[in-house]
Amino acid sequence: xxTSRPIGFVSSPYKDASxxxxxxxxxxxxxxxxxxxxxxxxxxxxxEGFSHLIVIWEFDRSQGFQxxxxxPSDNRSHGVFATRSPLRPNxxxxxxxxxxxxxxxxxxxxxxDMLDGTPILDIKPYLSNIPDEKLRRGWLAEAEARKN
Amino acid sequence: xxTSRPIGFVSSPYKDASxxxxxxxxxxxxxxxxxxxxxxxxxxxxxEGFSHLIVIWEFDRSQGFQxxxxxPSDNRSHGVFATRSPLRPNxxxxxxxxxxxxxxxxxxxxxxDMLDGTPILDIKPYLSNIPDEKLRRGWLAEAEARKN
Numbered sequence: 001x002x003t004s005r006p007i008g009f010v011s012s013p014y015k016d017a018s019x020x021x022x023x024x025x026x027x028x029x030x031x032x033x034x035x036x037x038x039x040x041x042x043x044x045x046x047x048e049g050f051s052h053l054i055v056i057w058e059f060d061r062s063q064g065f066q067x068x069x070x071x072p073s074d075n076r077s078h079g080v081f082a083t084r085s086p087l088r089p090n091x092x093x094x095x096x097x098x099x100x101x102x103x104x105x106x107x108x109x110x111x112x113d114m115l116d117g118t119p120i121l122d123i124k125p126y127l128s129n130i131p132d133e134k135l136r137r138g139w140l141a142e143a144e145a146r147k148n
Numbered sequence: 149x150x151t152s153r154p155i156g157f158v159s160s161p162y163k164d165a166s167x168x169x170x171x172x173x174x175x176x177x178x179x180x181x182x183x184x185x186x187x188x189x190x191x192x193x194x195x196e197g198f199s200h201l202i203v204i205w206e207f208d209r210s211q212g213f214q215x216x217x218x219x220p221s222d223n224r225s226h227g228v229f230a231t232r233s234p235l236r237p238n239x240x241x242x243x244x245x246x247x248x249x250x251x252x253x254x255x256x257x258x259x260x261d262m263l264d265g266t267p268i269l270d271i272k273p274y275l276s277n278i279p280d281e282k283l284r285r286g287w288l289a290e291a292e293a294r295k296n
Contacts, residue, residue, distance in 0.1 A: 001152040001267070002206065007229075007237050036229075040237065042215040045227030049286020052278050056204075056240055058150065067190040079193030081155075081184075081271040089155050089188065090269045092204055092240070096278065119149070121238045123229040127285060129277040130200050130244065137275060138197020 004058060006119035007043075008036035008105070012112045017061070020113050022072040024147055028095075032112030034120055036105040048102050052126035053109065058119045059091035074143040082138065096126055152206060154267035155191075156184035156253070160260045165209070168261050170220035172295055176243075180260030182268055184253040196250050200274035201257065206267045207239035222291040230286065244274055 011033040014020050021027060034055065036044060047053070069085035070077045080088055097109035107123075159181040162168050169175060182203065184192060195201070217233035218225045228236055245257035255271075 001154070001208075002239055003151050004149040004238055006149070040215065040229075043228040043237075045216060045225075045230065046287050047227055047230040049284065049290075050230065051282060051284035054242065056238075056242070060149075067188065068193060077193075079195055080191040081188075082193065082195040082198065082273055084272060084275075088270055089191075090152055090204075091150055092270050094202065094204070094242070094272060098282075122236055122240050124232060124242060125230055125286065125288070126278060126283070127232075127288065129280060129283070130274060132277060134199060134246075135274070135277070136197065136199035138273065139194050140273070140275065142197075 004121055006037070007040045007122065008034055008120045010057065010112060010114040010116065010118040010120060011035055012114050012116040012118065014115050017115065024073045024144055028111045028113045030112050031108070031110050034107040034109055034123070036107065038105055041105050044102065044105070047099070050099060050125040053097055053099050054124045054126050055095045055097055055120060056122040057093050057095065057114055058121055059086040059088070059093050060119055061115065062086040062091055065089050074139060076139065078139055092121070152269055154185070155188045155270065156182055156268045158205065158260060158262040158264065158266040158268060159183055160262050160264040160266065162263050165263065172221045172292055176259045176261045178260050179256070179258050182255040182257055182271070184255065186253055189253050192250065192253070195247070195255070198247060198273040201245055201247050202272045202274050203243045203245055203268060204270040205241050205243065205262055206269055207234040207236070207241050208267055209263065210234040210239055213237050222287060224287065226287050240269070
């Protein structure tokens with residue numbers, strides 16, 4: 001196995017988890033900057049061509065894990081692997097952001113839900129979608145239906 | 149930072165990287181099984197409701213990293229963060245699979261591109277798409293256009 005290392009850090013308007021929009025219908029439209037460490041700049045070559053990036057980051061302010069979680073979008077609990085709970089066996093998070101522009105080692109993005117200073121582990125290009133008609137969203141779709 | 153730990157292992161038809169479909173138009177339709185360790189079974193509660201899962205796994209047979217990569221889908225090199233190259237600063241991989249059915253700790257899935265025995269780090273539900281009309285795919289779209 002491996003020990004994680006940051007490739008950069010997120011500059012975000014959110015200083016505390018309570019500030020991040022949560023629950024059904026929450027929109028993630030905040031602007032932020034992925035500040036990549038200078039030693040990794042060659043790894044960003046040609047990234048500007050992609051409209052969306054998958055950012056893999058570390059839940060660095062979470063401690064330990066819980067195998068069931070009550071997400072803010074539902075009043076029922078679910079297995080952690082059926083949720084985006086931060087209390088996971090490996091504290092790995094994933095956020096898809098829109099790449100607005102790049103300035104050297106700074107990726108200016110829209111859609112951050114990370115806290116300011118969050119370590120970034122990896123960035124991958126967003127390549128393809130699952131066709132909407134094939135997508136089932138389990139308890140989340142049920143919670144949305146109950147709300148409506 | 150954290151040290152990764154497996155939550156389970158992939159059972160895959162691929163024993164060697166040369167067997168995994170690669171390059172433009174490659175289809176990932178192989179069936180496989182995500183065998184989750186028994187201690188994590190409660191974390192799978194309600195996962196059956198989701199048609200697609202994001203599997204986060206470890207490139208455990210890669211050594212080191214290279215900041216630029218020549219992907220099998222192009223004859224030009226690109227920054228590692230604009231590719232899915234296995235030689236990354238953190239050896240973290242991501243595959244979206246279709247969940248066919250669950251038997252206890254075994255998730256039977258379609259669309260594996262991992263090697264047999266690959267350690268699984270995390271599983272997250274696939275929740276939403278980026279609208280196709282907003283998606284730009286940089287060098288990959290260019291390579292596809294040159295091929296056609």
